[in-house]
Amino acid sequence: MDETDFLATRFEQHRGHLRAVAYRMLGSLAEADDAVQEAWLRLSRTDSSEIENLGGWLTTVVGRVCLNMLRSRQQRREEPLDPYVPDPVVERPDDVDPEHEAVLADSVGLALLVVLETLSPAERLAFVLHDLFAMPFDEIAPIIGRTEVATRKLASRARRRVQGTAPEPEGDLARRREIVDAFLAAARGGDLDALVAVLDPDVVVRTDGGRLRPSVVLRGPQEVARGATAFARIAEHTVPALVNGEPGAVAMADGKPISVAAFTVVGDRIVALDVLADPERIARLDLSALR
Template structure:
């Protein structure tokens, strides 16, 4: 086996983990792939004496590289714009069942769209510290080297991020049967234009986010509260009756995939907690939908 083949084989052992790190950092599947590819190029360019066979903890080394690449990409996003970045929904991971190891890594630990939206609101250093420490258990000493701060400062970054996450994200119900039951009830009420039926399944503080690709200021239209969301009953009814709707897992949680004449028009993700729907995230941006990998859905 050549040295490059050996490097490639060892790198592939860590690919799923690295993409999971990058996805949580960036919220974009394409950018996550770019970050992982950059880590491979960095490894391949490393001097012979420092190559994979001589790196004691290759997984940790590669995670650090991916973390730095993602941090640079997040900072670059902000520098490219004079105005604040528009909120957008992260790319969803869609399938009827999640069996692929890479997809399993992407959505492990209930990383639903609602949580990823919260991560989008963190500054780059906070997001990196929270993702690497709270989600992947990286020590603050190693995180500090990536963000060029002391371990104590890295710990404070993660703490600030944790407070924001805990204050705005829900602990989702892990029971897929309970999730699907509520989504089916929501869909039945939507098809019937049943306002009371919608209110019965929505949490009083439910949040609906709809990303249609920049139609609304800030990129995403947001509604808060059961009355406001249920007030969209006519829109839900038009969508439910005009399209072919099928159940799917979206980031491991109950969701719906909607098509018209075989064309994907939207993907909906539902966050369920305490036997109510607490968040609905709808991606209908045609450009982003066209780039999604839906190979996890059966024809």
């Protein structure tokens, strides 16, 4: 095995971790793969004998690449997208892809990614690397060009935002699936009372329609229930799915997917529903296994 092959083998040992970091930073599997590939290119041009901790070095490189990508993305957007639902990881309920399982380890629900989209690039990096991957602040600070104290403050500010608006799912996955199925059944039947019964008092629905469809935010059981009954016809043609590891559904029309919905269930109540309904982005997702 020559030196390049040896280096590639060592890099592959870290690929899953790097992809997981990049996905949390960017909310896009395609962009995450781009960031990981850039890390490999930089490693291949570096004297690896001078790298004491390859995993740490690669994580730092991916962090810098993702930070630059987030800043560039922020500059390109003329107006803030509200809401913006990141690219979901969609699977059959009974067939989890091992590659996706590695990316979603330690829970990265779509509701969390939606909140991460509201953070500044520096806040997001500080929170993701420290709170989700236990990277010390003295190693994060040089990546964003801040002092360690300032980096701690960024992560703390991000943590407060996340804790206040991204609830963590509770209970058995099978039970959470039952709650989601009850919601869909009530929506199909136009049963407002049954819908309200499975909704949390502070429930929020965020629908990202992209450039071609209106984006919508609904809050409160009554408003959400009325909105669900208005889309009863769509609910009739849904396929159960796991969306970022949580119970979800893919709506179909003429055999083609038109939206992906992720539910967050806490205490037998739906507290959040995040829906990607952007036709352009839906078309780029690989949902063939659900058809």
